[in-house]
Amino acid sequence: MYEKILDIAEQLFMTQGYQATSTRQITEILGVTQPTIYYHFKKKEDIYYAVMLRLSKDIEQNLTKFVEDPTQQLESKLISMVEFLREKHPFNFFVMMHDVQHSLPKEMTTKLYQLFSSSYKGPFIRLLKENREKLQASVDIEFAVSQLFILMASYLDNTNPKDNISEMIYLYLHGIYKE
Amino acid sequence: MYEKILDIAEQLFMTQGYQATSTRQITEILGVTQPTIYYHFKKKEDIYYAVMLRLSKDIEQNLTKFVEDPTQQLESKLISMVEFLREKHPFNFFVMMHDVQHSLPKEMTTKLYQLFSSSYKGPFIRLLKENREKLQASVDIEFAVSQLFILMASYLDNTNPKDNISEMIYLYLHGIYKE
DNA sequence: GTCTATACCCAGATAGAC
């Protein structure tokens, strides 16, 4: 049941957000009563943390594989990694970021942000550092990765009609300006 | 009182979000009782719409002035416009986008998205179209403006430690890649 | 482990007095 709760909670939290997802809704889908949750978790926010922990472990492992792939170049690695996030994490990134920053208690925010930074951003930062010589000298890598995540958010968001990740990566790498 | 409600509601909605802002909180700040709101507005979501309507009119007028300024070039116009949004709209864009997409009824979402597209995005689209010859031929302008807004969101968000808008615009225009 | 019952709180909204 613990894992089942996480499965449903993951889906609901990531699509509707933390506040909009009630413990009742989770248990209704599972066909059990609402207090059942409180045998497995002490508080609602603990469910959120457990969901994020499970998710981020999986994400980090897989992203790292792409970074270490010796057969691919920077641009195609980036595309693969973003494609992977789209498949594995077909949620609205905005919802997640919003929750981490606004829907949860402060301490939880800190813990979640650390989790997110290492698992999600970490592999991208490593990738760009290993390709430092291909980047403009003035670029701040941590900043550049933040920007990429923001862009990705719009991509993994279904409100964006476009579906061409390589186009997004191209703009990210080369900008919109004619040289 | 109507305008006063909008003033307070604007601030609360834009910082805390729609769901986290209660009618009680708004009226407490104003020093009146909670039902007072329902003399001026039929539903809570009507307050949100009125706030967005007032805000977006102001934003559109001002952004358009920058676009029409004959003394500035593309890059400095972009910087001015984003700076203006930061001053006038010192809110978390994510919060607003999250609300528009997830916290409000579907019909309202549509209305708000149209409002946002014309008032906020409109002037930027116009600016890029008027500078078409300076952009890479492959760039889709509507898409490029969407990307800019996403980037801006991270900028107007206080979680981003960096505070240099021109750096963001530079990356947006030129990308991170060494040519 | 899951149930029933329920406490408690806070939300949006309405009725009707002043």
Added chain:
DNA sequence: GTCTATCTGGGTATAGAC
């Protein structure tokens, strides 16, 4: 126009039976 009083419904969480 704003008030008091109140309805209704939703949420998280707990106690204790089975």
